[in-house]
Amino acid sequence: MDVFGLENSRELVVSWWPKINDVVHAVSPIWNTSRAFGIHVLRFDTTTDRPTLLELVLSFAITVIRIYMIYIILVTDAWDLIFVSSSQLVEKGLDIVLKIPFAMMLFVPWIFLFRKTKIFYISRDLDIFDALVNETFLCFVRTSCFLFSAIIFLFLQIAKYNYPANYQFFHMFSTLFATAAISIPLLSLASIRGLEFWMDHFFVLTFVGFSWSGGLLYNNICNVLLFHILYRIEVINDFLRKSITSDRLEDDLGSVLQLIKTLMRLHDKLSDISTNCSQCFGFSVGTSVFITMIHVLISQLITTFAFIRVMFYHYNETELNDSIIYTIGTTSYCCLPIITIWIAGHIKKRNVITFKLVHRIINTTNVVEIEDLLQQFSEQMNHRSPSVDFRFFDVDWPLLVKACSEAATYLIIMIQFETKI
Numbered sequence: 001m002d003v004f005g006l007e008n009s010r011e012l013v014v015s016w017w018p019k020i021n022d023v024v025h026a027v028s029p030i031w032n033t034s035r036a037f038g039i040h041v042l043r044f045d046t047t048t049d050r051p052t053l054l055e056l057v058l059s060f061a062i063t064v065i066r067i068y069m070i071y072i073i074l075v076t077d078a079w080d081l082i083f084v085s086s087s088q089l090v091e092k093g094l095d096i097v098l099k100i101p102f103a104m105m106l107f108v109p110w111i112f113l114f115r116k117t118k119i120f121y122i123s124r125d126l127d128i129f130d131a132l133v134n135e136t137f138l139c140f141v142r143t144s145c146f147l148f149s150a151i152i153f154l155f156l157q158i159a160k161y162n163y164p165a166n167y168q169f170f171h172m173f174s175t176l177f178a179t180a181a182i183s184i185p186l187l188s189l190a191s192i193r194g195l196e197f198w199m200d201h202f203f204v205l206t207f208v209g210f211s212w213s214g215g216l217l218y219n220n221i222c223n224v225l226l227f228h229i230l231y232r233i234e235v236i237n238d239f240l241r242k243s244i245t246s247d248r249l250e251d252d253l254g255s256v257l258q259l260i261k262t263l264m265r266l267h268d269k270l271s272d273i274s275t276n277c278s279q280c281f282g283f284s285v286g287t288s289v290f291i292t293m294i295h296v297l298i299s300q301l302i303t304t305f306a307f308i309r310v311m312f313y314h315y316n317e318t319e320l321n322d323s324i325i326y327t328i329g330t331t332s333y334c335c336l337p338i339i340t341i342w343i344a345g346h347i348k349k350r351n352v353i354t355f356k357l358v359h360r361i362i363n364t365t366n367v368v369e370i371e372d373l374l375q376q377f378s379e380q381m382n383h384r385s386p387s388v389d390f391r392f393f394d395v396d397w398p399l400l401v402k403a404c405s406e407a408a409t410y411l412i413i414m415i416q417f418e419t420k421i
Contacts, residue, residue, distance in 0.1 A: 023126045026170035030224050033178040034217035038062040040112035049120040051113050059109045069207040078201035093302040101215045118276040125273045130165045174224050181216035185209040188329040219336040222281040226343045233350040240357040260373050274386040299330040344388035351385045
């Protein structure tokens with residue numbers, strides 16, 4: 001079963017959604033939307049792992065435009081009018097904290113560009129895992145046999161079992177994330193001061209919404225790719241549950257041995273994908289999911305404090321409405337690391353299930369060849385398993401618990417400080 005309680009062996013399609021045939025199209029809604037917002041200039045199925053001259057020029061142009069717009073924000077009063085509060089802590093705090101995404105967005109296109117090799121490997125490895133065996137791709141494999149000769153057997157094995165890839169489901173998932181990343185900033189900014197205020201300060205607020213959506217899209221790309229990894233781990237678990245049975249072990253030993261070897265290669269391929277995802281979206285060039293988590297913690301802390309303050313100390317209708325909108329807006333950022341932690345936690349849990357399934361077969365089989373091969377599989381998982389790692393820490397549920405406890409501690413300190421004043 002996958003994270004939504006659906007059978008991975010089922011084809012999850014709906015008649016009213018476009019038919020999606022490969023992993024590139026499955027990721028395309030979130031990838032192309034982020035590309036349109038200037039988060040990067042790369043194709044997901046890039047043909048080369050080196051930055052091209054056009055990509056360098058486009059990245060430089062996007063950076064220059066963003067620097068100019070940041071300058072416009074600093075010299076106009078539109079930004080100061082967005083956040084109005086009788087508390088200097090809230091007003092100045094939100095002013096500083098919510099300008100951080102602008103600086104982050106300056107570096108993000110260059111992160112993608114410098115990590116193009118990793119993105120190239122993610123796209124290629126997902127294709128390898130899903131084994132889209134068609135005439136065009138087989139011709140490509142034959143003409144590039146030096147690079148892919150070692151994995152042709154892998155394609156044939158997966159094609160033999162004909163496992164559904166559910167690309168349409170992933171396409172819907174990506175579309176949902178892209179839509180939320182665009183609509184939340186637009187609705188929040190339109191609600192703060194109204195459309196008339198937006199028209200009066202059109203360029204500033206449009207850039208604010210543009211950058212806000214860009215930050216959400218950047219982190220959502222990471223979450224979508226992690227969900228792809230999570231689904232494929234459960235694919236391996238389903239193979240272990242359903243294909244390696246006692247009857248199959250006795251009747252078709254050669255096929256079972258080949259299947260186990262294939263699963264070992266698939267598991268190692270998922271480890272490659274997760275490692276590249278961590279390196280693309282981990283702590284690098286001063287901006288990452290790690291910094292986003294810190295930014296989310298501070299933003300949520302200030303907005304929650306603003307809401308408590310106007311409710312219990314200095315009630316003002318305008319300030320109360322603003323604090324509610326600020327809380328809703330920052331919660332959209334807050335949801336991103338929570339989703340990352342949720343998926344990362346499930347990836348760890350599914351890896352544990354893989355361990356259990358492998359060892360259950362080891363303990364129940366009487367076939368020495370299968371036992372030896374599964375022991376190698378177990379050792380491989382001990383040394384290397386798919387996981388989300390952002391250099392200085394692993395992403396898992398204890399991280400969220402610690403963040404919440406820190407936020408509660410500082411919130412109490414801020415409330416006490418306000419009471420004394």
